[in-house]
Amino acid sequence: MASEAEHEALRQSVRERLQLDLRRPELQITGISFAALQAARRWRMPPRRVSWDWTRVVKRRGGGHFEIAFWWDGVLCGLAYGKAGADWLAINYLEGCPEPHSL
Structure with a gap:
């Protein structure tokens, strides 16, 4: 069974590969970091369609998970988390920023 460090290295490798494949320098693909959680807290309803508590979601982190934050020119545009x-x-x-953005 792989360690958490090995799982994180694989997740980072996948994010980097996706970044290269998309070839958009304005797009940054990261894990769900503290900065991403802070940015998501600023998303408001309405028009927010769902209201995931992303801090609570990522507390469930385990070895067999993935997490992605999509940023466009420094603006958090979306978050995804799963097994x-x-x-x-x-x-x-899965949630996207409710405000208009370029992504």
Whole structure:
């Protein structure tokens, strides 16, 4: 069984590969960091369609998970979190910034 450090290295590798494949310098793909959680807290309802408590969501982190934050020119545009296995992926939480953005 892989360690948490090995899982994180794999997650980072996937994010970096996605960044390269998309070839958009304005787009930054990261994990769900403290900065991402702070930015998501500023999202307000309405028009926010869901109201995930992202701090609570990421507290469930375990080895077999994935997490992605999408930033465009420094603006948090979306978050995704879910479970991952060797040959499958399930998105359990997904939310986009309710304000207009370029992504």
